[in-house]
Amino acid sequence: MKKSVYSICGMCTVRCPIRVETEDNKVTWIEGNQHLLGGALCAKGSAGTALVADTERPQQPLIREGGRGAGRWQKVSWPTAYDYIAEKMKKIKKEHGPESVVLSSRGGPWQSMYKTFIHAYGSPNYTDHDNTCGRNTHHASLSLNGVGRTGFIYDIKNAKHLILFGRNMFASLRIAENLQTMDMLEKGGRLTYVDVRQSMTGLKATRFFQVRPGTDYALALGMIHEIIRKEAFDGEFIDKYVTGFDELCYFIEQYTPAWAAKECGIKEKAIKAFVEEVIEDRPKVIFHPGWNLSRYKDSFYASRALHILNVLMGNIERKGGLLIPKGPGDCGVKGIRNLDCPKPDIKRADGVGWKYKHFDKGPGLAHLFFDAMRTEDPYPVKAWIAMRHDPFCAMPDPQRQKLLFDQCDLLVSIDTHYSEFGWYCDVILPESTYLERDNPICVQKGLKPRLAVRRKAVEPEFDTKPAWEIFKQLATRLDLDEYFPYNTIEDLWKWQLEPTGYTMEDFEEKGFVSLTDEPVMYDAANLENQFGTPSGKIEILSKKLDDAGLPSLKEYASPIKPAKGMFRLVFGRSAVHSHGHTINNPLLSELMPENSLWINTRAAKKLGINKGDLVDVTAEDGSYGGTVHANVTDFIHPEAVYTVHGFGRQIPLQNRAYHAGLSDQKLMVGKLDDWDQAGGAINLCESFVVVRRSVRNPKRRVEL
Amino acid sequence: MNKYMIYLNKKRCIGCHGCEVHCKTNKNLPVGPYLCEISHDPLVSVKGVPKTEFVFRSCYHCDDPFCVPICPTSAMIKRPDGIVYIDQEKCVGCMACAGACPWTIPQLNPETRKAVKCDYCMDRVDAGMKPACVTKCTTHALKFVTLVEV
Numbered sequence: 001m002k003k004s005v006y007s008i009c010g011m012c013t014v015r016c017p018i019r020v021e022t023e024d025n026k027v028t029w030i031e032g033n034q035h036l037l038g039g040a041l042c043a044k045g046s047a048g049t050a051l052v053a054d055t056e057r058p059q060q061p062l063i064r065e066g067g068r069g070a071g072r073w074q075k076v077s078w079p080t081a082y083d084y085i086a087e088k089m090k091k092i093k094k095e096h097g098p099e100s101v102v103l104s105s106r107g108g109p110w111q112s113m114y115k116t117f118i119h120a121y122g123s124p125n126y127t128d129h130d131n132t133c134g135r136n137t138h139h140a141s142l143s144l145n146g147v148g149r150t151g152f153i154y155d156i157k158n159a160k161h162l163i164l165f166g167r168n169m170f171a172s173l174r175i176a177e178n179l180q181t182m183d184m185l186e187k188g189g190r191l192t193y194v195d196v197r198q199s200m201t202g203l204k205a206t207r208f209f210q211v212r213p214g215t216d217y218a219l220a221l222g223m224i225h226e227i228i229r230k231e232a233f234d235g236e237f238i239d240k241y242v243t244g245f246d247e248l249c250y251f252i253e254q255y256t257p258a259w260a261a262k263e264c265g266i267k268e269k270a271i272k273a274f275v276e277e278v279i280e281d282r283p284k285v286i287f288h289p290g291w292n293l294s295r296y297k298d299s300f301y302a303s304r305a306l307h308i309l310n311v312l313m314g315n316i317e318r319k320g321g322l323l324i325p326k327g328p329g330d331c332g333v334k335g336i337r338n339l340d341c342p343k344p345d346i347k348r349a350d351g352v353g354w355k356y357k358h359f360d361k362g363p364g365l366a367h368l369f370f371d372a373m374r375t376e377d378p379y380p381v382k383a384w385i386a387m388r389h390d391p392f393c394a395m396p397d398p399q400r401q402k403l404l405f406d407q408c409d410l411l412v413s414i415d416t417h418y419s420e421f422g423w424y425c426d427v428i429l430p431e432s433t434y435l436e437r438d439n440p441i442c443v444q445k446g447l448k449p450r451l452a453v454r455r456k457a458v459e460p461e462f463d464t465k466p467a468w469e470i471f472k473q474l475a476t477r478l479d480l481d482e483y484f485p486y487n488t489i490e491d492l493w494k495w496q497l498e499p500t501g502y503t504m505e506d507f508e509e510k511g512f513v514s515l516t517d518e519p520v521m522y523d524a525a526n527l528e529n530q531f532g533t534p535s536g537k538i539e540i541l542s543k544k545l546d547d548a549g550l551p552s553l554k555e556y557a558s559p560i561k562p563a564k565g566m567f568r569l570v571f572g573r574s575a576v577h578s579h580g581h582t583i584n585n586p587l588l589s590e591l592m593p594e595n596s597l598w599i600n601t602r603a604a605k606k607l608g609i610n611k612g613d614l615v616d617v618t619a620e621d622g623s624y625g626g627t628v629h630a631n632v633t634d635f636i637h638p639e640a641v642y643t644v645h646g647f648g649r650q651i652p653l654q655n656r657a658y659h660a661g662l663s664d665q666k667l668m669v670g671k672l673d674d675w676d677q678a679g680g681a682i683n684l685c686e687s688f689v690v691v692r693r694s695v696r697n698p699k700r701r702v703e704l
Numbered sequence: 705m706n707k708y709m710i711y712l713n714k715k716r717c718i719g720c721h722g723c724e725v726h727c728k729t730n731k732n733l734p735v736g737p738y739l740c741e742i743s744h745d746p747l748v749s750v751k752g753v754p755k756t757e758f759v760f761r762s763c764y765h766c767d768d769p770f771c772v773p774i775c776p777t778s779a780m781i782k783r784p785d786g787i788v789y790i791d792q793e794k795c796v797g798c799m800a801c802a803g804a805c806p807w808t809i810p811q812l813n814p815e816t817r818k819a820v821k822c823d824y825c826m827d828r829v830d831a832g833m834k835p836a837c838v839t840k841c842t843t844h845a846l847k848f849v850t851l852v853e854v
């Protein structure tokens with residue numbers, strides 16, 4: 001039988017809207033939702049069919065038999081697995097208190113379910129992966145604008161100039177945004193791209209700054225200086241909505257374009273020419289404040305500087321600028337219900353909210369739980385449930401993490417595939433893939449907010465379960481049923497939709513429910529109350545940072561140069577993989593089976609490395625290394641080497657991914673504690689590696 | 705005369721290789737054969753910006769295709785609208801077509817042991833739709849063009 005269902009892609013966490021066709025419970029076609037994306041989908045999106053068919057994923061619940069990480073599993077039934085976890089959780093609660101259990105997820109629209117579960121159980125310790133992703137950007141925006149990272153959307157399609165600092169958007173795809181950018185460029189818009197290397201995004205740029213690694217902040221400061229000197233800012237906007245501008249002017253005096261050019265290794269002339277362009281294009285200029293800026297020691301301040309540049313443009317809530325996302329309330333509609341349980345009034349084990357008061361208490365910071373594990377201060381951490389989060393792939397130094405996780409009595413991984421962390425866990429609960437499961441309804445804020453839902457396209461291939469069922473079952477066993485008022489997904493949807501007046505039928509036509517016909521904009525001349533800072537204005541000088549003893553305008557400090565024979569390790573993404581999730585996907589591994597090491601031509605020459613040679617890449621202390629092919633290119637800074645994140649996996653059951661390529665996070669030995677005290681994120685680009693021409697380059701080979 | 709062609713707007717293409725996977729999944733192809741390919745030359749600096757252009761290649765659906773007459777079972781067929789396709793029923797997988805094609809376009813499907821190549825998704829086209837690669841191109845860079853005689 002043929003069927004067609006609208007749903008939401010799950011190959012990466014962008015969650016593009018899709019339509020799926022099936023025949024006799026097999027997926028035959030996936031396309032981007034015609035109403036929103038005109039059919040467009042990326043390689044990963046199409047490869048969803050291969051994910052469903054992939055037998056190299058957990059096919060039923062598994063309980064560890066041998067030592068952690070030994071890879072010996074007992075196949076068990078779901079009730080057995082649930083009982084096992086529930087018993088352990090009850091025991092831990094009795095012995096150490098409920099707060100000793102941490103639950104981490106990948107954030108996103110469905111986190112209320114996971115949060116509800118852990119809060120209802122009695123622990124305040126919900127966390128997510130954002131400490132290795134957008135936390136610096138989030139906290140930067142929060143400190144300045146009083147709204148977080150998702151507090152703005154970028155009206156790229158109507159912009160005249162988009163400036164990207166390392167935001168490699170044509171590799172870290174978000175299809176709707178990619179289409180907007182292409183349309184903007186086609187209309188003659190400008191794209192300025194800043195990175196330590198040329199990327200797929202930079203290829204489309206009208207201006208390219210190849211900067212020394214770790215100097216983004218310097219360039220942003222130089223830009224601010226020049227814009228202020230040329231009085232190319234929106235004075236009216238600043239008078240009305242911004243505090244601390246005079247202090248900024250005083251602070252920025254020293255950071256001239258000439259200085260910035262020298263620091264970044266670019267031309268002063270180019271910075272000035274860039275500012276001339278900005279003057280022409282203002283206010284339709286967007287400085288993208290960054291996405292994954294868990295990178296350099298001053299990335300938080302770089303992101304703040306990028307936000308300040310937007311403020312100077314006066315582009316907030318103006319066409320071609322930064323727009324405030326609207327929700328159901330803005331459309332005169334009641335919002336949906338979500339599962340909820342108030343956070344228990346207990347100190348978080350990661351210190352966020354009491355030791356570190358300037359961070360967002362929502363998900364806290366995952367890496368700060370390790371200290372609690374080690375010291376049992378403020379209390380012991382005895383269990384970790386990872387919901388589609390892979391700490392070993394996301395955070396540095398998994399070897400060190402293992403030692404710390406060994407303090408825990410229970411480690412659980414809930415995921416569609418074997419994660420590196422899952423392989424070390426006590427229990428793996430295999431979640432059904434996104435094509436085989438339903439998810440709760442979610443609100444997608446925007447100029448035209450909508451309700452969206454992921455719907456199952458096919459029945460599960462193996463004995464896997466959707467998250468809504470997994471959490472319901474665990475909750476029942478832990479006597480937390482009241483927080484999960486449903487038995488079927490239909491019950492849950494109905495309960496969610498009740499206040500809105502919509503029904504599931506309203507999703508049939510287009511796959512979503514639009515809450516407005518016309519885009520909702522606020523009056524740009526009347527933005528009071530839009531900024532959630534203490535003063536209600538955009539605060540260039542943040543009281544929160546001040547109270548934490550941190551500067552709002554931080555003096556620039558030059559990044560250290562790598563020692564001889566060493567390079568700064570820089571990581572990124574490609575358009576065909578979503579970090580570690582997709583490396584073993586048959587169709588995607590066919591396209592990109594392993595990563596390579598980008599190295600500058602001159603630097604390679606000094607080391608006798610030629611294009612295509614195998615190179616040994618080793619951690620500073622030599623405890624981890626890998627061998628990959630060298631991509632020798634002029635278009636990377638000589639201080640840096642670059643690789644695509646997610647490879648170097650060590651799960652024997654993942655035949656294609658096993659030991660394929662190099663793992664950047666395993667090279668970051670000793671870097672678990674290297675984090676940004678102001679922005680909260682881990683500094684993932686502060687590691688140095690040794691690169692040598694590999695002895696494995698074939699010279700002779702005999703067969704005996 | 706060929707009625708159709710696929711055109712790549714190089715300004716929009718981002719080299720994401722989506723089209724290759726869109727094609728494979730539509731034809732249910734295993735790891736191995738791919739019916740279209742995105743490639744690019746090494747980067748060169750143009751006015752300070754390292755640039756390159758992407759090239760999309762599938763089958764050329766030649767006016768006078770070498771692959772058709774060489775096929776011993778007449779499985780390779782050129783339609784009146786120009787589409788060159790393989791009748792999977794008749795194909796014996798001898799791969800003579802691949803040898804005859806100047807670009808070795810036909811490939812072996814290891815699962816069916818028969819030759820496969822781009823057929824401009826003729827089942828979709830005949831049903832009034834566009835080819836898979838065009839329909840789902842990430843940035844709408846690919847266009848399916850119907851040529852008209854003037």
Ligand code: SF4
Pocket residue numbers: 009010011012013014015016041042043044045173174175
């Ligand atoms: S970018 Fe690609 S993988 Fe990510 S949600 Fe969209 S279609 Fe899916």
Ligand code: SF4
Pocket residue numbers: 712716717718719720721722723724742758760840841842843844845846
């Ligand atoms: S899917 Fe489109 S943008 Fe991506 S490589 Fe193919 S033609 Fe280019």
Ligand code: SF4
Pocket residue numbers: 763764765766769770771772788804805806807808809810821
């Ligand atoms: S397979 Fe080769 S010879 Fe045959 S039509 Fe295509 S390009 Fe021409």
Ligand code: SF4
Pocket residue numbers: 726727728730739740762821822823824825835836837838
């Ligand atoms: S037209 Fe169809 S068969 Fe040909 S390359 Fe595109 S998707 Fe593949």
